[in-house]
Amino acid sequence: MVADDGLAWFFKLVILGTALLTCLVSIRSPEVFDAFRGEFFVLVVFAALGMVLMAGAANLLMLYLAMETASLSSYVLAGFLSGQSRSAEASFKYVIYGAVASGVMLFGLSLLFGIGGTLDLAELPAALAGASPLAVVLALLFVLAGLGYKLASVPFHMWSPDVYEGAPLPVTAFLSVASKAGAFALTLRFFDEAFGDRAIALATQWPLLLALISLLTMTIGNLAAIGQRNMKRLLAYSSIAHGGYLLMGVVALANPAVRAEAMAAVGFYFVAYLFMNLGAFYVVQHLAEPERLNSEMIADYAGLLRRSPFLAVALSIFLFSLIGIPPFAGFWAKLYLFEAFVRAGLEAEGIAGGRHLWLVVAALLNTAISLYYYLYVVKTMCFDSAVEDRPVRAHPAFVGLMLVLLIPTFVLGLLWSREELGVPVVQVEASASLSSSVSPTLGTPFRR
Amino acid sequence: MGLLSLLWLAPVVGMVVILLAPRRWSRAIALLATLVSLGVALAIGVGFQTQSGGLQFVERAAWIPAFHIEYFLGVDGLSVALVLLTAVISVIGVIASWRIEEESHRSGTEKSYFFLYLLLVAGMLGFFIAQDLILFYVFFELTLLPMYFLIGYWGGPRREYAAIKFFLYTLFGSVFMLVAILALYFLSGPAGARTFAIPELAAKNLPVWVLNWLWLGFYLGFAIKVPIFPFHTWLPDAHVEAPTPISVILAGILLKMGTYGLARINLQVLGDASEGWWRFLAVLGVVNIIYGAFCAMAQLDMKKLVAYSSIGHMGFVLLGIAARTPEGVNGAIFQMVSHGLLSGMLFLIVGVVYVRAHHRFIVYPEDPALLQLYGVDPSKAGQKGFGGLATVMPVYTFLMAVAFFGSLGLPGLSGFVGEFLSLLGAWKTYPLYALVSVIGVVIGAAYFLWTIQRMFLGQPNPGGERLARRSSPRAAGVGSAGAPGGPAWGDAPLGAGPLAGNGLELGGRSGDVDPLGDAVSRREKPRWGRRPVSETSKVWRPFCRS
Numbered sequence: 001m002v003a004d005d006g007l008a009w010f011f012k013l014v015i016l017g018t019a020l021l022t023c024l025v026s027i028r029s030p031e032v033f034d035a036f037r038g039e040f041f042v043l044v045v046f047a048a049l050g051m052v053l054m055a056g057a058a059n060l061l062m063l064y065l066a067m068e069t070a071s072l073s074s075y076v077l078a079g080f081l082s083g084q085s086r087s088a089e090a091s092f093k094y095v096i097y098g099a100v101a102s103g104v105m106l107f108g109l110s111l112l113f114g115i116g117g118t119l120d121l122a123e124l125p126a127a128l129a130g131a132s133p134l135a136v137v138l139a140l141l142f143v144l145a146g147l148g149y150k151l152a153s154v155p156f157h158m159w160s161p162d163v164y165e166g167a168p169l170p171v172t173a174f175l176s177v178a179s180k181a182g183a184f185a186l187t188l189r190f191f192d193e194a195f196g197d198r199a200i201a202l203a204t205q206w207p208l209l210l211a212l213i214s215l216l217t218m219t220i221g222n223l224a225a226i227g228q229r230n231m232k233r234l235l236a237y238s239s240i241a242h243g244g245y246l247l248m249g250v251v252a253l254a255n256p257a258v259r260a261e262a263m264a265a266v267g268f269y270f271v272a273y274l275f276m277n278l279g280a281f282y283v284v285q286h287l288a289e290p291e292r293l294n295s296e297m298i299a300d301y302a303g304l305l306r307r308s309p310f311l312a313v314a315l316s317i318f319l320f321s322l323i324g325i326p327p328f329a330g331f332w333a334k335l336y337l338f339e340a341f342v343r344a345g346l347e348a349e350g351i352a353g354g355r356h357l358w359l360v361v362a363a364l365l366n367t368a369i370s371l372y373y374y375l376y377v378v379k380t381m382c383f384d385s386a387v388e389d390r391p392v393r394a395h396p397a398f399v400g401l402m403l404v405l406l407i408p409t410f411v412l413g414l415l416w417s418r419e420e421l422g423v424p425v426v427q428v429e430a431s432a433s434l435s436s437s438v439s440p441t442l443g444t445p446f447r448r
Numbered sequence: 449m450g451l452l453s454l455l456w457l458a459p460v461v462g463m464v465v466i467l468l469a470p471r472r473w474s475r476a477i478a479l480l481a482t483l484v485s486l487g488v489a490l491a492i493g494v495g496f497q498t499q500s501g502g503l504q505f506v507e508r509a510a511w512i513p514a515f516h517i518e519y520f521l522g523v524d525g526l527s528v529a530l531v532l533l534t535a536v537i538s539v540i541g542v543i544a545s546w547r548i549e550e551e552s553h554r555s556g557t558e559k560s561y562f563f564l565y566l567l568l569v570a571g572m573l574g575f576f577i578a579q580d581l582i583l584f585y586v587f588f589e590l591t592l593l594p595m596y597f598l599i600g601y602w603g604g605p606r607r608e609y610a611a612i613k614f615f616l617y618t619l620f621g622s623v624f625m626l627v628a629i630l631a632l633y634f635l636s637g638p639a640g641a642r643t644f645a646i647p648e649l650a651a652k653n654l655p656v657w658v659l660n661w662l663w664l665g666f667y668l669g670f671a672i673k674v675p676i677f678p679f680h681t682w683l684p685d686a687h688v689e690a691p692t693p694i695s696v697i698l699a700g701i702l703l704k705m706g707t708y709g710l711a712r713i714n715l716q717v718l719g720d721a722s723e724g725w726w727r728f729l730a731v732l733g734v735v736n737i738i739y740g741a742f743c744a745m746a747q748l749d750m751k752k753l754v755a756y757s758s759i760g761h762m763g764f765v766l767l768g769i770a771a772r773t774p775e776g777v778n779g780a781i782f783q784m785v786s787h788g789l790l791s792g793m794l795f796l797i798v799g800v801v802y803v804r805a806h807h808r809f810i811v812y813p814e815d816p817a818l819l820q821l822y823g824v825d826p827s828k829a830g831q832k833g834f835g836g837l838a839t840v841m842p843v844y845t846f847l848m849a850v851a852f853f854g855s856l857g858l859p860g861l862s863g864f865v866g867e868f869l870s871l872l873g874a875w876k877t878y879p880l881y882a883l884v885s886v887i888g889v890v891i892g893a894a895y896f897l898w899t900i901q902r903m904f905l906g907q908p909n910p911g912g913e914r915l916a917r918r919s920s921p922r923a924a925g926v927g928s929a930g931a932p933g934g935p936a937w938g939d940a941p942l943g944a945g946p947l948a949g950n951g952l953e954l955g956g957r958s959g960d961v962d963p964l965g966d967a968v969s970r971r972e973k974p975r976w977g978r979r980p981v982s983e984t985s986k987v988w989r990p991f992c993r994s
Contacts, residue, residue, distance in 0.1 A: 320593065325589055325592065325593065326585070326586040326589045326590060327586055327590065331586075331589075335582075335626075338626075338630060339633075342630045342631065342634055343634055346631075346634050346635075347634075360630070361627055364623035364624070364626060364627060365620075365623060367619070367623060368616065368619050368620045371619050372612075372616065375612060375615060379600065379608055379611075379612065382601060383600050383601055383608050
């Protein structure tokens with residue numbers, strides 16, 4: 001039903017850490033505070049529960065139920081500002097998209113169950129071995145609709161900017177990290193256990209499919225972000241693009257020799273992403289408070305360096321880290337991810353191993369594209385002259401929170417290697433590489 | 449901790465101290481930090497065994513063991529020359545930045561300026577001593593951030609455009625470099641035996657087709673940094689908009705990062721790539737020389753003239769590296785150092801007239817349309833440009849002449865040595881290209897002499913005396929950076945093989961007196977508009993006019 005292994009453990013930490021930070025900032029957030037109702041925290045905890053279950057789900061039914069638990073709480077959270085039409089719209093869009101996607105996914109899951117006769121992910125490879133590839137591909141496509149919706153990957157990404165913009169900022173930050181982490185843990189496990197078999201990968205060509213989705217996701221996310229003038233929407237598209245990079249880690253699973261490394265790379269990426277993305281969102285939230293800028297528009301950030309050097313520098317650092325410029329954590333996350341991907345490609349036997357090395361070049365070019373819109377924000381903050389000179393003061397508690405996020409963004413990659421952070425995931429590596437060399441068909445060594 | 453760690457950590461410590469200390473101390477701390485780096489660099493230069501090849505002062509420790517990423521520092525003949533150059537230029541840069549607040553009209557920004565400046569210095573020093581590819585890449589990228597802010601915040605009117613262009617271009621190139629680094633790592637051996645260490649990678653024998661692809665990846669990264677035609681367009685913009693000290697750093701050191709990378713990676717590690725690539729590099733070197741020289745000739749703005757002349761001079765470095773002969777490579781290294789000193793001197797010289805006259809036109813455009821093209825207020829038409837400066841500013845003219853003649857390659861000055869050695873080396877491999885690039889030397893002489901004629905000779909223009917009145921002994925110290933370098937090259941062990949033991953001796957001395965010090969009073973804001981100047985029209989305009 002539920003796996004208790006390194007992958008689950010690691011992503012649970014990321015999700016729960018995000019939930020903890022969300023509760024902390026929500027206490028001071030006027031958006032939540034004005035409409036203060038106890039159910040906010042209940043909903044956050046329920047959503048976190050769903051995501052934690054997603055991280056461990058090893059059964060088709062469990063997988064679906066976990067996703068629904070997470071989703072239902074998220075819908076309500078997105079529409080938490082009930083008086084605002086923006087928030088209501090966000091919630092509504094979220095529900096409609098989510099309902100359709102999970103319906104399609106459920107159909108796909110039932111197809112898989114019908115073909116294989118089992119709900120257990122680990123038993124699926126054997127059960128699917130003799131099935132018609134067309135039926136499996138069809139089922140996979142339907143399942144991908146649901147997963148893609150959770151991952152906010154193209155073409156199921158449309159809801160994300162509107163929801164991110166309309167939802168209260170703490171919720172947006174929470175969804176952008178925790179929901180994604182849960183979805184990625186789920187996707188990693190799903191493809192690793194159910195489709196990690198070489199024969200199935202060859203028959204369904206899912207690595208190629210995911211590589212294309214990854215390319216589209218990062219490219220469209222980055223290109224769409226260029227035109228954004230609202231900080232929340234910009235970060236929403238940036239989050240879509242990061243989802244695209246992360247999908248490369250899933251593609252790398254196609255090479256059984258690299259699967260543990262790929263998972264560890266995705267895990268490290270999420271740790272870095274937690275700090276830098278939450279940091280960026282929290283600065284935006286702090287600035288959007290009425291006694292500060294009372295705005296989420298990038299144009300209103302003009303001259304922020306003069307008005308609040310601390311907040312401007314902090315946001316700049318988070319954005320540079322999101323670009324992936326050394327020495328910040330974002331660079332190391334990308335480096336490890338690309339390294340795993342290149343290794344998967346170079347050491348692969350045949351196309352099923354995912355020899356999609358063009359994707360690395362595309363991802364790196366995307367990094368250069370992303371530079372433009374992140375730097376636009378930095379430029380506005382640091383170079384443009386302010387409309388008014390009234391200083392913007394950061395709350396002392398917020399300064400403390402920022403330091404908690406800033407320091408790891410600085411030193412995460414410099415001081416700790418991926419191994420030292422992803423200890424449990426790496427414990428898997430030894431056994432995984434052993435057993436995969438013996439029998440690459442069945443991928444269950446992931447279990448403790 | 450060894451000398452090499454101290455070298456790049458001194459500016460980092462300086463950064464921390466600047467953050468903690470009162471604002472008015474910032475520049476003194478920056479000066480101190482760069483002086484410490486200079487001292488360490490001199491100690492390294494003195495202790496360096498010129499006759500032995502290989503790395504010296506090696507520091508090596510595991511950093512990220514899972515990926516064999518190491519903290520691996522070391523210098524050889526190539527590195528040590530550039531480390532000395534960097535240390536010298538960064539001290540000059542601090543002195544030239546002494547009044548950066550007034551000059552860039554950014555009061556109260558000293559602290560952040562010198563903080564970023566020291567970050568830049570640390571990145572540059574680290575880059576030249578890193579012997580691990582990931583460390584190399586990290587230092588390479590580390591220079592981007594401070595440069596972006598230094599140009600974008602303290603620069604001229606179109607600074608934001610120039611800064612983002614610089615950043616985007618360089619990052620675009622380095623992206624390909626990162627792919628090549630990863631590929632090189634995975635191809636360096638079976639799992640467990642892989643390495644990022646440059647000397648060990650250089651010893652590997654990889655198939656030629658692999659080398660060719662890797663060569664291209666690294667080439668794209670470095671070509672943008674050098675810059676090599678056709679990736680050069682960021683350079684004039686960045687130079688014109690950057691404040692004078694940053695122009696000095698940019699021309700003096702940042703460009704060398706590109707050519708150093710070509711020598712270190714493309715030559716040392718990937719030297720067995722196809723002959724075609726080297727021919728390609730040589731052709732582009734020739735293009736850089738000729739194209740840069742012609743472009744420089746067409747400029748009316750002095751800073752652009754120097755910028756394009758830099759493109760031309762880097763062409764000789766490329767030619768020398770592409771030749772792969774001992775003379776060529778030694779010439780390339782010598783040319784890097786010589787150009788680093790000379791271009792710094794040239795930018796400081798331009799800075800002096802700019803702060804006094806508030807414009808940098810070699811010939812002041814009379815046509816209001818042309819003025820508008822440069823973004824100058826057309827009501828300023830009819831203002832007299834420079835002319836006959838030799839009679840009103842004799843000392844300045846002398847210094848200028850040293851720099852100009854050094855740059856155009858007059859024997860006895862360092863520019864000649866570098867160009868001559870590069871051409872000599874290239875002659876062995878590519879005689880035709882060496883022959884063609886001599887044209888570049890002639891054009892180089894032409895534009896420098898033409899500039900001297902237009903600005904310094906003849907009768908002084910009315911109003912020219914006011915430039916002299918503000919002259920003072922302090923301005924006389926622009927620096928004798930391009931001092932005679934002739935005797936040095938005879939000592940270089942030319943037979944030692946490329947990069948192995950080129951025991952370089954620097955011919956240049958460097959003077960470093962504040963060139964801008966006295967000229968800041970009565971400074972008004974330059975009235976340059978934000979309108980971008982069209983490149984083509986400007987190039988051809990001077991020819992059409994006369």
